[in-house]
Amino acid sequence: MPLRFAVPxxxxxxxxxxxGLFLSATxxxxxxxxxxxxxxxxxxxxxxxxxxxxxxVKNSSAADxxxxxxxxxxxxxxxxxxxxxxxxxxxxxxxxxNIKALVREGYFDGLAxxxxxxxxxxxxxxxxxxREVKTAKRKLNGEFTVKxxxxxPFTRLPDVDGYAPQVGHANGFPAGRDPKAGTAWLAHxxxxxxxxxxxxxxxxxxTSLYVVTGHAPRQLDRNITxxxxxxxxxxxxxxxxxxxxxxxxxEKAEERxxxxxxxxxxxxxxxxxxxxxxxxxxxxxxxxxxxxQRNRGGxxxxxxxxxxxxxxxxxxxxxxx
Amino acid sequence: MPLRFAVPxxxxxxxxxxxGLFLSATxxxxxxxxxxxxxxxxxxxxxxxxxxxxxxVKNSSAADxxxxxxxxxxxxxxxxxxxxxxxxxxxxxxxxxNIKALVREGYFDGLAxxxxxxxxxxxxxxxxxxREVKTAKRKLNGEFTVKxxxxxPFTRLPDVDGYAPQVGHANGFPAGRDPKAGTAWLAHxxxxxxxxxxxxxxxxxxTSLYVVTGHAPRQLDRNITxxxxxxxxxxxxxxxxxxxxxxxxxEKAEERxxxxxxxxxxxxxxxxxxxxxxxxxxxxxxxxxxxxQRNRGGxxxxxxxxxxxxxxxxxxxxxxx
Numbered sequence: 001m002p003l004r005f006a007v008p009x010x011x012x013x014x015x016x017x018x019x020g021l022f023l024s025a026t027x028x029x030x031x032x033x034x035x036x037x038x039x040x041x042x043x044x045x046x047x048x049x050x051x052x053x054x055x056x057v058k059n060s061s062a063a064d065x066x067x068x069x070x071x072x073x074x075x076x077x078x079x080x081x082x083x084x085x086x087x088x089x090x091x092x093x094x095x096x097x098n099i100k101a102l103v104r105e106g107y108f109d110g111l112a113x114x115x116x117x118x119x120x121x122x123x124x125x126x127x128x129x130x131r132e133v134k135t136a137k138r139k140l141n142g143e144f145t146v147k148x149x150x151x152x153p154f155t156r157l158p159d160v161d162g163y164a165p166q167v168g169h170a171n172g173f174p175a176g177r178d179p180k181a182g183t184a185w186l187a188h189x190x191x192x193x194x195x196x197x198x199x200x201x202x203x204x205x206x207t208s209l210y211v212v213t214g215h216a217p218r219q220l221d222r223n224i225t226x227x228x229x230x231x232x233x234x235x236x237x238x239x240x241x242x243x244x245x246x247x248x249x250x251e252k253a254e255e256r257x258x259x260x261x262x263x264x265x266x267x268x269x270x271x272x273x274x275x276x277x278x279x280x281x282x283x284x285x286x287x288x289x290x291x292x293q294r295n296r297g298g299x300x301x302x303x304x305x306x307x308x309x310x311x312x313x314x315x316x317x318x319x320x321x
Numbered sequence: 322m323p324l325r326f327a328v329p330x331x332x333x334x335x336x337x338x339x340x341g342l343f344l345s346a347t348x349x350x351x352x353x354x355x356x357x358x359x360x361x362x363x364x365x366x367x368x369x370x371x372x373x374x375x376x377x378v379k380n381s382s383a384a385d386x387x388x389x390x391x392x393x394x395x396x397x398x399x400x401x402x403x404x405x406x407x408x409x410x411x412x413x414x415x416x417x418x419n420i421k422a423l424v425r426e427g428y429f430d431g432l433a434x435x436x437x438x439x440x441x442x443x444x445x446x447x448x449x450x451x452r453e454v455k456t457a458k459r460k461l462n463g464e465f466t467v468k469x470x471x472x473x474p475f476t477r478l479p480d481v482d483g484y485a486p487q488v489g490h491a492n493g494f495p496a497g498r499d500p501k502a503g504t505a506w507l508a509h510x511x512x513x514x515x516x517x518x519x520x521x522x523x524x525x526x527x528t529s530l531y532v533v534t535g536h537a538p539r540q541l542d543r544n545i546t547x548x549x550x551x552x553x554x555x556x557x558x559x560x561x562x563x564x565x566x567x568x569x570x571x572e573k574a575e576e577r578x579x580x581x582x583x584x585x586x587x588x589x590x591x592x593x594x595x596x597x598x599x600x601x602x603x604x605x606x607x608x609x610x611x612x613x614q615r616n617r618g619g620x621x622x623x624x625x626x627x628x629x630x631x632x633x634x635x636x637x638x639x640x641x642x
Contacts, residue, residue: 118555118556118559119511119512119555119559144623144624159483160481160483161483162480162481162482162626162628162629162630163626163628163630189536190440190535190536191440199620199621201623214511214536215510215511215535215536215537215630215632215633216536216630216633217633218626218630218633219614219617219622219626219629219633221626222623222624223621223622223623223624234439234440235439235562235563238439238440238559238560239559239560239561239562239563240560241556241560242556242560293540296540299520300520300544301540301544302465302522302543302544303465303543303544305483305484305539305540305542307483307484308483308540309483309484309536309537309539311536312536312537312538312539312540
């Protein structure tokens with residue numbers, strides 16, 4: 001049985017993308033794992049959850065999901081397929097607006113992925129730095145944090161985080177929060193999308209975007225404008241050959257991956273849209289997912305972690321029902 | 322300037338692999354960034370470091386580095402190049418020994434990478450499950466934790482970790498530690514290598530190995546035998562096409578990546594070895610690296626994190642001098 005590893009494959013159709021793992025529904029009996037030790041951050045000995053991600057998703061109701069908003073969903077169309085990105089206008093309103101303007105004027109069409117750095121980011125831009133910006137702004141102030149959007153539910157993780165006073169999820173996005181300062185910000189997790197900038201904090205405008213392709217570089221939080229996340233198609237970006245130049249930039253033009261086009265979903269005929277729905281993060285179901293992942297049960301896990309890192313919380317995505 | 326992002330490329334020749342980022346020597350003046358906020362886990366307001374990784378490495382002495390031990394270094398030879406893996410016999414003595422026996426009897430030669438799951442692991446094994454084991458053992462007890470090896474220096478990180486009472490580095494490996502239980506274990510970071518197993522805790526034997534290719538799945542810590550880490554060649558594994566079967570297994574034989582051979586460095590003629598040295602983790606220099614990464618300075622960073630995640634600590638590797 002050399003192929004053995006982890007729990008067996010589930011039957012769920014959910015594409016679980018993929019701030020975490022997809023250890024889906026199993027045929028095994030629940031919760032045989034016994035807690036053997038308690039991590040530092042829990043006061044009680046961790047107990048294996050009686051639920052698992054796959055079953056929670058399977059038993060979820062329609063109200064536990066929301067469709068992607070076509071007005072805030074971008075398609076990065078590559079030769080090999082489509083990368084679906086959801087913007088987070090609550091966290092970076094001006095940048096989200098400007099990126100939509102750039103997309104609508106066709107700014108990215110025919111440009112390229114210019115950089116792929118191992119365990120860090122892939123980045124796209126105009127490699128010749130000649131593309132004209134027509135309607136979008138060329139100067140924006142950084143949106144590294146926002147005043148906490150009070151109307152946006154925040155499902156706080158129960159565990160400690162080293163990078164932020166509080167972490168959790170708001171409308172499907174991993175985020176940090178500082179109650180004393182009254183600020184919130186998108187966290188740099190795997191699949192997070194941000195706006196490249198120079199040393200000037202206000203030098204990013206959305207003409208060059210990056211996606212995190214490695215272990216979460218959370219030190220970027222509050223230092224650069226994060227603007228959304230990839231919800232489908234990460235494998236199109238993570239498997240790109242790494243650039244051999246400094247910072248993973250490609251050294252030759254032919255090494256770059258061309259961008260066929262970048263479109264706002266709302267501008268694409270409905271029949272051609274990627275109709276996806278994502279788990280809502282303001283529900284009891286989502287809290288169950290977090291608990292199940294904090295203390296994984298089933299036959300395979302022997303020691304529940306009693307903890308989950310913000311960037312390991314799964315955010316399931318599936319075809320819209 | 323659409324290509325702008327992060328600090329500029331350094332001049333260091335160090336291949337910084339790659340539990341962290343490679344933000345190398347910069348031409349900028351130091352420490353202009355001002356601390357603007359303090360994360361929850363520090364009692365003082367974070368101050369930007371006056372040092373940076375690139376300069377610390379540049380100014381390091383020969384005594385800050387150690388060569389890879391040929392008796393504990395494996396070469397996974399693929400058509401596109403060599404993946405260099407260092408075993409950690411202090412943490413998994415029986416598995417390290419058994420894997421070396423498997424390698425020496427040629428067990429992996431001609432087998433294949435059978436699985437690549439997005440943001441999780443790549444795994445290699447005998448896809449036909451027919452390869453005979455000659456001299457190695459077919460049954461080993463799991464080595465999920467070890468009695469803390471008292472003779473092995475442990476450079477503890479100053480920050481909180483959600484998955485372990487203490488985390489730090491021992492002989493170049495990221496590790497967790499539980500002083501009360503007197504145990505230690507390798508942490509599952511990006512590039513960590515482990516031994517696949519079934520639901521039986523003692524069912525892994527080293528005939529199927531995995532490497533972490535995504536955000537650290539630390540929930541695996543203390544649940545499976547981690548045995549080492551990739552120190553060079555991660556990009557050969559992370560860029561593999563993802564498998565479309567359950568758990569990222571390839572569905573067709575031709576999708577798999579063949580393994581030309583797997584060798585112990587000591588068995589390879591000296592002229593053909595990858596002569597690398599890795600930063601020592603029991604030195605003042607390494608502590609400086611940690612401090613510089615906890616509170617990155619330079620012109621680019623505006624808000625030092627005041628924290629570093631275990632799996633974001635860089636472990637520089639370079640050609641042996």
